[in-house]
Amino acid sequence: MTDISTLCYIERDNQYLMLHRISKKNDVNAGKWIGVGGHFKENESPEECLLREVKEETGLTLTSYQFRGILTFISGTGITEYIMLYTADGFEGDLTDCDEGHLEWIEKEKLFNLSLWEGDKIFLKLLQERREFFSLKLVYDGNDNLIETILDGKAE
Helix, strand or coil: CEEEEEEEEEEECCEEEEEECCCCCCCCCCCCEECEEEECCCCCCHHHHHHHHHHHHHCCEEEEEEEEEEEEEECCCCCEEEEEEEEEEEEECCCCCECCEEEEEEEHHHHHHCCCCHHHHHHHHHHHHCCCCEEEEEEECCCCCEEEEEECCEEC
């Protein structure tokens, strides 16, 4: 199965808005902390999907965002997901509750203390260190173990 989605890390005062995935049944991200976003609906552009998903999950309307990279997530269980990765530094509105988990502003230097996917640690570091667009392929073994990383076409 192949899927396509967006993922956004909203920034404020050296923090990211993180979603602790604790509410959704049969969630591949159960127990993990991730950014906000979700799957494309039919005929949506990446930007339309991003804006809709952020609004649905947070109540916020993005006013400034940047397309930062493409993630290729290979689960090892037959799922391949292409993820359009964004950061955002402008928004309007008030934060609302999310039915997929708990939203919390987390200091960037504390991110790596959270329960994160191993691959997320790699691209979160890239988001902080690089401004240029990147492509990152993350291959897992089906048991949540990262077994291969390919950055911009080169094995790491």
